[in-house]
Each structure stands twice: as C-alpha cells, then as structure tokens.
Amino acid sequence: MPSPTKDMLLDWYRQMVLIREFEETCHQLYLQKRITGVYLHLYSGHEASGVGSMAALRKSDHVITAYRDHGIALILGMDANAVMAEMMGKKTGSSGGKGGSMHLASAAHNFWGGYAIVGGHLPLAAGIALEARYRGKDAVTMTYVGDGATNNGYFHESLNMSAIWDLPVIWIIENNGYGMGTEVARASGQTELHRKAEAYGIKSFGRVDAQDALAVYKVASQAVAYARDNGPAVIEHVTYRYRGHGVSDKQYDSRDDMSAELRQWMDEREPIKILRDHILGAHGDVGAALTAHDEAARQIVAQAVEFAEASDLPRSRDELLGNTYVRSPRVYKTAASIGAGID
Amino acid sequence: MAVRNVAMREAIRRALREEMLRDESVFVMGEEVAHWQGTHRVTRGFLEEFGERRVRDTPISEMAIGGVAVGAAMAGLRPVAEFMTINFAFLALDAIVNHAAKVRYFFDGMFKVPLVYRAASGWGNQATASHSHAPEPIFAHFPGLYVGCPSNARDAYGMLKTAIRDDNPVLFSESIALYPKPGPLPDENDQDDLLVPIGKGDIKREGADVTLVAYSRGVDWALQAARALARDGVEAEVVDLRWLRPLDMGLVYDSFKKTNRCVIVEESLPMYSFGSEIAALLQENMFDYMDAPIKRVAAEDVPLPYSKEIELLALPNAQKVVDAVKEIV
Ligand SMILES: Cc1ncc(C[n+]2csc(CCOP(=O)(O)OP(=O)(O)O)c2C)c(N)n1
Ligand SMILES: [Mg+2]
Numbered sequence: 001m002p003s004p005t006k007d008m009l010l011d012w013y014r015q016m017v018l019i020r021e022f023e024e025t026c027h028q029l030y031l032q033k034r035i036t037g038v039y040l041h042l043y044s045g046h047e048a049s050g051v052g053s054m055a056a057l058r059k060s061d062h063v064i065t066a067y068r069d070h071g072i073a074l075i076l077g078m079d080a081n082a083v084m085a086e087m088m089g090k091k092t093g094s095s096g097g098k099g100g101s102m103h104l105a106s107a108a109h110n111f112w113g114g115y116a117i118v119g120g121h122l123p124l125a126a127g128i129a130l131e132a133r134y135r136g137k138d139a140v141t142m143t144y145v146g147d148g149a150t151n152n153g154y155f156h157e158s159l160n161m162s163a164i165w166d167l168p169v170i171w172i173i174e175n176n177g178y179g180m181g182t183e184v185a186r187a188s189g190q191t192e193l194h195r196k197a198e199a200y201g202i203k204s205f206g207r208v209d210a211q212d213a214l215a216v217y218k219v220a221s222q223a224v225a226y227a228r229d230n231g232p233a234v235i236e237h238v239t240y241r242y243r244g245h246g247v248s249d250k251q252y253d254s255r256d257d258m259s260a261e262l263r264q265w266m267d268e269r270e271p272i273k274i275l276r277d278h279i280l281g282a283h284g285d286v287g288a289a290l291t292a293h294d295e296a297a298r299q300i301v302a303q304a305v306e307f308a309e310a311s312d313l314p315r316s317r318d319e320l321l322g323n324t325y326v327r328s329p330r331v332y333k334t335a336a337s338i339g340a341g342i343d
Numbered sequence: 344m345a346v347r348n349v350a351m352r353e354a355i356r357r358a359l360r361e362e363m364l365r366d367e368s369v370f371v372m373g374e375e376v377a378h379w380q381g382t383h384r385v386t387r388g389f390l391e392e393f394g395e396r397r398v399r400d401t402p403i404s405e406m407a408i409g410g411v412a413v414g415a416a417m418a419g420l421r422p423v424a425e426f427m428t429i430n431f432a433f434l435a436l437d438a439i440v441n442h443a444a445k446v447r448y449f450f451d452g453m454f455k456v457p458l459v460y461r462a463a464s465g466w467g468n469q470a471t472a473s474h475s476h477a478p479e480p481i482f483a484h485f486p487g488l489y490v491g492c493p494s495n496a497r498d499a500y501g502m503l504k505t506a507i508r509d510d511n512p513v514l515f516s517e518s519i520a521l522y523p524k525p526g527p528l529p530d531e532n533d534q535d536d537l538l539v540p541i542g543k544g545d546i547k548r549e550g551a552d553v554t555l556v557a558y559s560r561g562v563d564w565a566l567q568a569a570r571a572l573a574r575d576g577v578e579a580e581v582v583d584l585r586w587l588r589p590l591d592m593g594l595v596y597d598s599f600k601k602t603n604r605c606v607i608v609e610e611s612l613p614m615y616s617f618g619s620e621i622a623a624l625l626q627e628n629m630f631d632y633m634d635a636p637i638k639r640v641a642a643e644d645v646p647l648p649y650s651k652e653i654e655l656l657a658l659p660n661a662q663k664v665v666d667a668v669k670e671i672v
Contacts, residue, residue: 036651037469089469089650100471100649116473117430118403151402153434179403181379187402251379313652320653321645339614339644 004055004217006283012055012213013279014293016047016272019071021297022080023243025305026070026087026101030247034309035087038248039116040101043071045242048271049174050075050144052216053237056224057142062110062132064125065144067102068174068241069114072144076109084304090311097314098323110139118146118179119154126158129167129232140168140227148179150193156200159232163200166231170223171197173236174210180245197234210237211269214278240265318342348525354496355461355517356385357528358503359423363393366421369507372399373408373425373461382427383463383522409435409460413442413512416458421507429462429516430474432482443512444487457510459503464492464516465560465610466647469654475647477610479559480617482514483587489513489541490587494562496526498585501539509541518560518610544591546598550578553668554598554605556621558584561608561659564640568608568664577672587617592624599625603634606667610659613641635671640664 004012023042029035043050050071054063065072073083078094086093087101095103105113112128115121125143132139149155150173162169173193177184185191198204205223209215216237223233242262244252252259279286314320324341325331333340349357363369370393375382377390377400389398401408405426412424426432432439439460446454466475483490491506491513493499499517506513529537539545547562548569555565562583569579580598584591599605605625607618618639625637643657 037471037649039470039474086649089648093650095649097650097653098472098648100469102471103649116471117434120473148403151404153404153406180375180382182375182400182402186378186400314648314650315652315656317656320643320648320656324645341645 004214006279006286008055009275009279009282010286010289010293012051013272013275013290014296015051015075016213016275017293017297018080018300019043019047019050019074020272021301022070022074022083022304025301027243029087029305037100039067039246040087041068041246042241042243043068045240045265045271046174046176046210047071048213048216048275049172049210049237049239052210052213053172053220053235054142055217056220057140060110060137060139062112062128062139062141064112064121064128064141065114066118066121066146066149067114067116068146069102069104072114073104073106073111076106076111078104078106078109078111080300080304081307084301085308085311088308088311089313090308091314091319092307092311096319119149119152122149122154122158123161125169126162126167129162129169130165132168133165138228140170140224142170142172142224144172144174146179147173147175147177147184147193148182148187150196151187155196159197159202160200162232163202168227169232170220170227171202171232171234173234174239175236176239176241178241178245180249181251192236194234194236197232202232202234203230205233205235207236207238210239211271211274213271213275240269242266345530346527347530349496349528350523350525351493351496351499351517352383352385352522354500354526354528355503356387358500359385359507360389360392362504362507363397368419369421369423370397370399371423371425372401372412374401374403374427376400376425383517383519385461385517386425405431405434406438409438410442412458412460413438413446413456416456416512417446417454422458423507424458424460426460426462428474428519429464429478430476432460432462439482439488439514440485444485448487455510456512458512459506460512460514462514462516463519463522465518465520466642467520467654467658469649469651471649472646477559477642479514479516479587480611480615480620487512488588490516491541491585492516492518492559492587493585494521494547494557494559494583495524496528497537498539498545498583500528500534501537502585505538505541513541516559520560521563539585542586542589542591544582544584544586544594546580546594547583548579548581550580551601552578552604553672554580554582554595554602555608555664555668556582556584556595556605557608558587558617560610564659564661564664565608567661568668571661571665572668577668579668590620595621595625596629599629600632603632604671606638606640606664606671608640608659608664611641613639613644616641638667638671640667
C-alpha cells in the first residue's frame with residue numbers, strides 16, 4: 001500500500017470538512033423546516049470511516065450503503081447541489097425528489113444507493129459483486145452496514161453467500177455503538193462484530209479506529225486488494241454518530257450519560273481534528289490549504305442550499321407516476337388496461 | 344365514571360398495560376420497546392413497571408420477532424410482538440403467513456397461537472417508498488390470521504384487549520397518523536364492556552343516501568366527506584369495519600339495502616385491495632339493491648415518493664371521497 005501523499009491527505013480533508021458542513025447544515029435546515037419529513041440520518045462523526053476506506057477504491061469499483069448515505073455520496077463526488085436538492089424533494093435532486101435523504105444514488109459514480117430497510121441492501125451488494133465475478137471484471141463492492149444490521153437475517157444470508165461464491169465484497173461494519181437506542185452488547189451476542197463474518201469463512205481485517213482516516217485507509221487498502229483477488233473481506237469500523245440516530249432521536253437531550261459520551265468522542269476522537277493534526281505534523285506548510293478547504297466547504301454548501309431552494313418541487317401527476325416501470329414495447333395495453341404505469 | 348379525551352396511542356398503551364397486569368403470560372417484545380420507551384411511545388414506562396422479563400428489546404431481527412412470537416405462543420405465553428413499522432413486518436411475512444396463521448391448521452388443531460403482532464402503519468410525512476405502506480389487506484389475505492385496524496382511541500382500546508385475550512393470532516395495525524388523535528375513553532381501568540368482539544364493525548355515522556365503507560384512517564376521511572356532503576344535502580352513512588378479517592359484511596349489506604350506493608375508502612393501494620373485496624361481495628350479494636356503480640377511493644397505484652406535493656397527490660383524502668360520492672348520487 002502506498003502511503004498517502006500530501007495531496008491525498010489534503011483531498012481527504014477536503015471531503016471530510018465538506019461532509020461535516022453539509023450535514024450540520026442539513027441539521028439546521030431541518031430545525032428550520034426547510035428540510036421536511038421524518039427521516040434524516042447524518043454522517044457527522046463518521047467522516048473518516050467513509051473517506052479513509054473509499055480512498056482505497058478505484059473508479060471502477062462499486063459502493064452501496066444504508067440510509068446514512070449523504071457522506072458516501074459526497075465522497076464519491078456527487079454534486080452537492082443535486083444532493084441538497086434531493087433533501088428538499090426538488091426536481092433537480094439526484095433522485096428527482098422521489099428518494100429523499102435515505103435514497104441517494106448515482107449510476108455515473110457506481111454508487112448503487114442508500115437503502116432504508118435495515119439490511120436490505122446487503123444481498124444487493126452481493127449481487128453487484130456477483131456481476132463482477134460472473135463477467136470476470138476485477139471491480140470490488142464496498143458495502144457499508146451498521147452494527148444493528150448485523151443482527152438481521154439479510155446480513156447472515158448475504159455474507160454466507162458472498163463466502164461460498166467468493167464474491168469480491170468488502171463488508172464494512174460501521175460500528176457506531178448503537179442501532180437507534182440499543183447498544184451493541186444488548187443486541188448482539190458476539191460484540192466483536194467482524195467475527196460474525198469470520199464465522200462464515202470470510203477473511204477478517206479486524207477492528208479499526210475509524211476516527212483516524214489513515215488507519216482506516218491502511219486496512220481498507222489491504223482488504224480491497226484481498227477482495228479483488230480472492231473473495232469477501234470484512235472490516236469493523238469503530239466510530240460514533242454525532243447527531244444521534246436521526247432527527248427523531250431525543251436521547252442526547254434527555255440523557256446525561258449519552259451527552260457525556262458524545263462530548264468525550266468529540267473532544268478526544270474528532271476525525272477532522274485527527275486528520276488535520278496529522279497533516280500539519282507531517283507537512284508544515286499546509287495551513288493555508290486547510291483553511292481554503294474549510295472556506296470552500298462553506299461556499300459549496302451555501303451554494304447548494306441556494307440552488308436547492310430555488311429549484312421547483314415536482315407537482316404533476318406525470319412526475320408522481322413516472323419511472324414506476326421501464327417503458328417497454330413489450331407491454332400489451334388496451335385503453336382499459338390498468339396497472340401498467342404511465343405511458 | 345369520568346370520560347376524558349386521550350390520544351389513540353395512549354388508549355393502546357392503557358389496553359396493553361392492563362392486559363399485562365391482568366395476565367402474567369402476556370409480554371411485549373420488539374425493537375426499541377423497552378429502553379427507548381417505544382418508537383411510537385406506546386410502551387412508555389413499561390420497562391420500569393414490568394421489568395426486562397416482560398418487556399423485551401429485540402435486535403433488528405424481524406424474522407425472529409415474527410417466529411419467536413409463534414413459538415412462545417404455541418408453548419403457552421401470550422406474546423405481543425411489535426413491528427416498529429408495518430413495513431418491517433414484510434421481513435417476517437413467512438413467519439406470519441406460514442406459521443402464525445397455519446400451525447394450528449396443519450397440525451389439525453393440536454396447537455393454538457395466541458399472539459398479537461402490533462405494527463405502526465400508514466403513509467404521509469415523506470417517509471419514502473419503502474417506509475410508506477398501509478398493507479393490511481395483504482395480511483388479511485391469509486386464513487388463520489385475524490386483522491384489526493382501529494380508527495379511534497376507544498376502538499383501539501377495546502380491540503387490542505380482545506385481540507390479546509383471543510386464542511388466535513391477530514395482526515393489529517395502528518395508524519401512525521391516528522396515534523395523536525384524541526378520542527373519549529373512560530378513566531377507569533379494565534373496562535370490559537368496552538371490549539370489541541373480533542370481526543364486529545361499527546356505524547360511525549348514520550345516513551340514507553350513500554354508504555361509505557372504511558377502516559382505520561379511511562374512517563376519518565369518510566367522516567370528513569360526510570360532513571361536507573351534508574352541507575349539500577347528501578347524507579352519508581359511515582361504516583367502520585374495524586377488522587379486515589373477519590369482515591362484518593352484514594353491517595355493510597344492511598346499510599347498502601338502505602342507501603343502494605357505496606363508496607369504499609382505504610389508505611392502501613387500489614389493485615387487489617379492500618375496495619376490490621367489498622365491491623365484489625356487494626355485487627355478488629346485493630345486486631338487486633344496487634342503484635349505481637360501486638366506487639373506490641384508494642391511494643394512487645404507485646410507490647410513494649419523498650417529495651411532499653406529489654406524495655399528497657398520491658394519497659386519498661376527504662375531497663376525493665366527496666368527488667366519488669358526487670359521481671353516483
Ligand atoms: C428491517 C428494518 N427494521 C427496522 C428499521 C428501523 N430502523 C432504521 S435504522 C435502525 C437502526 C440501525 O442501526 P445500525 O445498523 O447500527 O445503523 P446506524 O443507524 O447506527 O448507522 C432501525 C432499527 C428499518 N429501517 N428496517
Ligand atoms: Mg449503529
């Protein structure tokens with residue numbers, strides 16, 4: 001594994017501050033009712049997990065995740081304008097306003113999307129990896145899955161199948177300590193979550209401190225190389241969610257133990273600070289570059305909000321019904337046919 | 344006895360709590376039901392009152408939630424298993440359909456399965472396609488399972504109690520939109536006279552011009568429509584079936600004999616639906632009383648989008664009911 005160059009490190013920093021700015025802005029917009037709905041799960045605190053691991057990928061590789069998907073989308077280079085417009089359900093959103101916060105995707109970036117049913121994306125990941133194996137491509141599928149989701153049947157069936165078919169998936173368990181309000185130890189008999197994968201014969205790269213982008217990158221590079229040549233790999237990322245489960249989570253308001261825990265993570269394991277300190281330690285002359293990235297993040301996100309708010313909502317029946325099906329000449333329809341979707 | 348307005352969620356909480364006090368074989372299991380106090384706050388305070396033995400947080404393991412409840416019920420407990428939302432019951436569909444609903448049958452009566460699956464249901468609030476279903480008719484498709492869908496606090500209270508006491512498996516669907524809706528409920532605990540028999544519908548409003556058949560959230564739309572129609576001199580009778588299985592068709596037939604017209608209102612999708620079923624039964628059995636086509640108001644035939652205006656476009660509402668009635672009166 002090549003050690004990350006100064007430019008790489010700066011680029012990771014750029015990604016991380018962009019995510020943080022984007023997520024904290026979403027949080028504010030939600031409080032101001034400029035983003036509406038009931039689900040908004042933020043990646044604040046998780047930045048190094050996504051940035052460090054996706055740095056190990058090639059452009060031809062695949063990525064899939066659950067509903068905590070904004071950060072993943074931005075790391076892949078999805079346009080912040082389109083992502084913010086999706087938060088607001090606008091026509092110009094990356095999913096045309098149909099998907100919202102939990103369903104970002106970009107075919108152009110091999111980003112197969114965020115999914116809202118816990119564990120539901122895991123067999124899809126295996127299927128995407130199957131295509132690569134099937135056609136002899138060397139692409140891997142980077143798959144993010146929460147700690148809570150490892151208790152779901154989808155997880156076990158998908159991992160096992162990836163093992164018997166040698167599918168090139170990197171299963172990244174983002175262990176942020178909780179599934180909603182349930183601590184890992186109250187939900188999982190095996191609390192070293194990567195070992196669940198090991199039980200299926202999957203190569204484990206162990207637990208990683210996922211607040212440290214460099215540590216994440218190092219292990220991810222090994223796992224990606226392994227998966228490309230061999231078959232599935234698992235890594236457990238130990239991380240923390242700064243904004244609770246989602247906007248409905250009131251635990252941090254009402255529980256002192258949880259707010260103390262959060263404060264401790266923020267004080268001691270802040271991923272942006274850890275990376276920043278590392279860069280400044282290794283490369284003395286980057287202060288101005290870091291500040292420029294901070295400023296750029298603010299501008300990009302402010303511009304994205306402006307773009308999103310200026311965009312139109314979908315309003316028509318055609319927009320409601322569109323894309324239920326592929327338009328297909330094979331569908332037989334008469335004037336009285338129903339259930340074919342719009343033409 | 345004092346009667347007070349309580350939210351439907353509170354009525355459900357009270358019913359569940361009283362049944363747990365009444366019968367120690369009743370216990371609660373589900374995601375976030377204990378420490379988090381219930382995603383919809385229905386089990387608020389339960390962990391503190393009943394302890395971890397009877398208020399059990401589960402992992403995010405719907406297949407097991409569905410099936411563990413069956414085993415525990417067969418063995419003699421009375422589980423009330425909660426699906427955080429009814430969308431996640433799809434992951435447990437096999438346990439529900441093939442085991443909860445069928446073990447009694449395929450072992451020819453050897454076992455009973457006295458369980459209740461509670462699930463929060465419905466759409467709205469931009470929950471997006473995979474979290475936006477009111478799929479009660481799917482569950483009502485299968486013999487062996489009863490399906491209850493209350494439209495108000497008092498019915499929810501009486502129906503849930505009956506469901507828990509019954510020896511058959513019941514899927515109990517609670518509309519998220521109705522959780523905060525207040526309705527009158529007597530203060531006193533354990534109101535056995537409020538028990539609603541399984542399969543008993545209710546007339547929520549009398550009228551001679553058209554029958555509106557609904558359940559759960561559809562009842563609100565029907566009642567709102569009825570008030571609007573009354574201003575135009577059309578008196579609608581609102582039949583709240585309350586249970587999708589068994590279906591109280593006698594109540595519908597009696598009303599239809601009087602009105603000769605019917606609009607069926609539901610939150611769910613239109614194809615192979617509650618509306619299809621009621622309409623089919625009416626034409627089979629009430630053909631001689633039929634003065635106009637049966638109309639159905641349901642959601643648009645589309646997965647639900649996130650964006651709020653097109654989401655609202657897809658949803659049924661009172662105006663759509665009024666419009667349907669005006670086509671046939
Ligand atoms: C099948 C299913 N069950 C329950 C839910 C409700 N739910 C959404 S997220 C979540 C917690 C998931 O926790 P985890 O996998 O640790 O991911 P995190 O949110 O911490 O990133 C739950 C229970 C769901 N969306 N799908
Ligand atoms: Mg988690």
